[in-house]
Amino acid sequence: xxxxxxxxxxxxxxxxxxxxxxxxxxxxxxxxxxxxxxxxxxxxxxxxxxxxxxxxxxxxxxxxxxxxxxxxxxxxxxxxxxxxxxxxxxxxxxxxxxxxxxxxxxxx
Amino acid sequence: xxxxxxxxxxxxxxxxxxxxxxxxxxxxxxxxxxxxxxxxxxxxxxxxxxxxxxxxxxxxxxxxxxxxxxxxxxxxxxxxxxxxxxxxxxxxxxxxxxxxxxxxxxxxxxxx
Numbered sequence: 001x002x003x004x005x006x007x008x009x010x011x012x013x014x015x016x017x018x019x020x021x022x023x024x025x026x027x028x029x030x031x032x033x034x035x036x037x038x039x040x041x042x043x044x045x046x047x048x049x050x051x052x053x054x055x056x057x058x059x060x061x062x063x064x065x066x067x068x069x070x071x072x073x074x075x076x077x078x079x080x081x082x083x084x085x086x087x088x089x090x091x092x093x094x095x096x097x098x099x100x101x102x103x104x105x106x107x108x
Numbered sequence: 109x110x111x112x113x114x115x116x117x118x119x120x121x122x123x124x125x126x127x128x129x130x131x132x133x134x135x136x137x138x139x140x141x142x143x144x145x146x147x148x149x150x151x152x153x154x155x156x157x158x159x160x161x162x163x164x165x166x167x168x169x170x171x172x173x174x175x176x177x178x179x180x181x182x183x184x185x186x187x188x189x190x191x192x193x194x195x196x197x198x199x200x201x202x203x204x205x206x207x208x209x210x211x212x213x214x215x216x217x218x219x220x
Contacts, residue, residue, distance in 0.1 A: 041145075041196050043211040086151070094141065094164050096200075096209065098151040 002027045004099040006087055013106045018075045021102045023087030025068040031090040032063050034072050037101070038083045046072070046085075077106045109135055112201050112212035120218045126187040129215045133180050133201030140182040141209065142174060145196040154197075157182050186217075194219045 003026035013019055023032075034046040047054050047061040049070065054061055058077075063070040074081055084101040091097050113132045121127050133140050142154040153166040157176035174184040180201075186193055196216050200209040 041198075041214045041216070043198065043200075045209070092164070094139075094156045095153045095166070096141075096143075096151075097153070100150055 002029060002089070002097070004029075004087060004089070004097070006085075006099040006102050008102060009100070011102055011104045013074075013077045013081075013104065015077060015079060015106055015108050017077050017106075018073070019077060019104070021072040021074070021085050021104075023070045023072075023099055025089070028065065028068065029089035032065075032070055033088045033096075034061055034070070035086045035088055035098075036081075036083050037086065043086075074104070077104075079106045079108050082106045112199060112210050114197075114199055114212040114215050116215060117213065118216050118218075120220065121189050122220050123189055123191060125189050126185060127189060127217060128183050128185045129197055129199075129217075131182045131184075131199035131201075131212055133182070133199075134203075134210055137201035137203045137210075138180050139202045140176060140180065141200045141202075142182070142184050143198045143200065144168070145198060145214075146192075146194070151198070154184065189219045191219050193217065 005024045007022045032050050033048050037043045049061045049063045051065045058075045060073045084103050086101045087099045088096050115130045139158045141156040145151045155165045156163050160176045171187045176182045196214045198214045200211045202209045
């Protein structure tokens with residue numbers, strides 16, 4: 001199956017700092033997305049980004065499908081950004097496959 | 109619209125017991141998927157139901173089963189619980205393509 005590598009595995013930030021999370025794939029993937037799981041377990045879809053760049057407030061994402069990677073940028077981080085960030089792709093038209101995640105801790 | 113709801117939110121069971129978890133999808137969504145999240149294995153797909161039929165199943169033993177009712181509510185059942193079944197169980201509903209899945213808050217199951 002397709003291997004997904006997320007880096008870094010853990011990230012500690014001071015409030016207000018910027019950061020970049022990366023996701024590498026061993027092969028082409030479908031329907032690439034980024035999810036955030038808050039400390040209470042709730043998963044929220046951040047971006048559907050099979051290619052190109054999207055921005056939503058302080059978050060933005062870029063996927064370069066031809067080079068099999070995606071980046072998630074967090075700017076001016078806040079404590080509410082803490083949690084685990086997953087890059088996710090679909091297998092077929094029904095199943096989501098999750099990377100191992102990057103655990104982000106933002107300190108006040 | 110109300111989001112995806114899951115009950116109960118927390119559950120403690122002992123080995124050998126069985127458990128039933130419930131998921132109510134967003135109104136109008138006919139597809140419900142279940143995922144298991146553990147520290148060791150991460151998030152893994154369990155199965156998906158659409159219009160009361162199981163369409164797809166992940167690599168889990170037969171102790172894990174589910175069903176979907178005519179109102180699209182879904183239940184999953186785990187029989188003969190093992191310690192390794194301790195996990196966060198998440199369900200997700202969608203109306204269309206896979207990128208529009210919405211997750212519930214999850215049920216935390218602890219098996220003692």
